[in-house]
Amino acid sequence: MEDLSRRRILKILAAGLATRLLCPRFVCGNRLERKGPKIPVLHATDLFRPHMDPDDHWDLACIYALAYRGDIDLKGVLIDYPPQNRKGHNPDMMAVAQMNWVCGIFAPVAVGSPLPLKSRNDIQTNASSTDHHGVQMVLDILRKSPQPVVINILGSSRDIAIAGKRDPDLFAAKCAAIYLNAGTGSPKMSLASKLEYNVTLDKFAYAAIFDLPCPVYWMPCFEEMESRTKQAVREYGTHYRFRQDEILPHLSEMVQNYFAYMFGRYTDHNWLHYLKGKNDKALLSKVGSMYRHMWCTGGFLHAAGYTVSRSGKIAPLDEKPNLPVFTFDPIRVRCNDSGVTEWTHDDNVRNRFIFHVRDVDSYQSAITKAMKSLLMTLS
Numbered sequence: 199m200e201d202l203s204r205r206r207i208l209k210i211l212a213a214g215l216a217t218r219l220l221c222p223r224f225v226c227g228n229r230l231e232r233k234g235p236k237i238p239v240l241h242a243t244d245l246f247r248p249h250m251d252p253d254d255h256w257d258l259a260c261i262y263a264l265a266y267r268g269d270i271d272l273k274g275v276l277i278d279y280p281p282q283n284r285k286g287h288n289p290d291m292m293a294v295a296q297m298n299w300v301c302g303i304f305a306p307v308a309v310g311s312p313l314p315l316k317s318r319n320d321i322q323t324n325a326s327s328t329d330h331h332g333v334q335m336v337l338d339i340l341r342k343s344p345q346p347v348v349i350n351i352l353g354s355s356r357d358i359a360i361a362g363k364r365d366p367d368l369f370a371a372k373c374a375a376i377y378l379n380a381g382t383g384s385p386k387m388s389l390a391s392k393l394e395y396n397v398t399l400d401k402f403a404y405a406a407i408f409d410l411p412c413p414v415y416w417m418p419c420f421e422e423m424e425s426r427t428k429q430a431v432r433e434y435g436t437h438y439r440f441r442q443d444e445i446l447p448h449l450s451e452m453v454q455n456y457f458a459y460m461f462g463r464y465t466d467h468n469w470l471h472y473l474k475g476k477n478d479k480a481l482l483s484k485v486g487s488m489y490r491h492m493w494c495t496g497g498f499l500h501a502a503g504y505t506v507s508r509s510g511k512i513a514p515l516d517e518k519p520n521l522p523v524f525t526f527d528p529i530r531v532r533c534n535d536s537g538v539t540e541w542t543h544d545d546n547v548r549n550r551f552i553f554h555v556r557d558v559d560s561y562q563s564a565i566t567k568a569m570k571s572l573l574m575t576l577s
């Protein structure tokens with residue numbers, strides 16, 4: 199009996215070693231093993247139930263897929279306080295609970311400040327501890343993390359701006375990078391330009407992010423607001439779109455249920471049983487035929503150490519892949535109190551970068567394929 203167990207253990211160890219030798223960088227299969235330490239990530243998002251723009255639910259699934267693969271250590275999810283005119287919308291704790299459960303991880307979740315900034319240096323000294331639920335989470339995660347943390351901003355910049363202005367030394371030491379998904383990437387915005395939605399959520403906060411003493415990877419949502427109506431891919435805008443049935447039917451039954459629970463606008467508390475139930479095929483087929491506008495995917499991959507080839511392959515950055523479909527270029531950038539930006543290329547700058555689409559013809563298909571392969575790793 200003892201011999202049999204020993205033989206089985208040796209067999210398992212030998213199989214593990216063979217897998218490592220056969221797969222050059224990562225272990226084969228869905229659960230990947232990173233060479234270096236996982237990148238700590240804090241995800242700040244305007245994720246609501248019922249949903250507003252469902253792109254944040256797609257983004258949440260992508261960030262959890264990176265955590266599930268072992269690329270990142272998801273330190274927490276910070277959800278914006280619902281905008282003033284959206285009283286029926288609550289921070290979607292249930293979507294976070296579902297993704298935590300699907301991935302077998304335990305990321306905490308907090309809610310952002312309801313108080314708009316009064317200036318770009320406003321740290322809201324009179325705010326209550328509930329007002330600063332999210333700000334405290336940001337500061338706590340940065341203080342406790344042995345490694346510097348990447349912060350993704352997908353909605354309002356408010357909580358990250360307050361945290362950064364309250365403790366700039368902490369941000370200098372412990373914020374690895376902010377991936378700022380907001381604004382327009384035209385090199386010189388006119389003062390009359392229409393502001394992008396995430397900027398309008400808190401203009402002072404958006405401006406404050408450009409002041410912080412940490413690297414900022416700026417991901418303007420559009421090159422200019424006029425390109426939104428044309429829906430074209432532009433060099434200095436992250437926007438792309440995809441038809442949802444390019445990806446949805448290829449996902450696991452549970453992940454399809456995660457999306458259906460959001461698309462169905464359920465506001466009950468049945469999140470676990472819904473996740474484990476049968477797929478609502480009629481609902482999934484209806485939403486499958488709809489297009490989804492997206493922005494943030496390239497930044498998630500870049501923060502985790504990847505880029506995307508023009509054919510849609512996710513490629514490690516340290517292998518310096520040929521012809522990536524996007525890069526981040528060093529820039530000198532200024533943002534005034536009204537959220538109006540002005541920037542120029544500058545190879546000497548080490549802490550400000552702009553997202554640059556290197557091939558506008560293949561970006562949309564490449565990034566959609568990359569997202570599909572990422573989400574298909576979730577079981």
Ligand SMILES: [Ca+2]
Nearest residue numbers: 244254352353
């Ligand atoms: Ca968003």
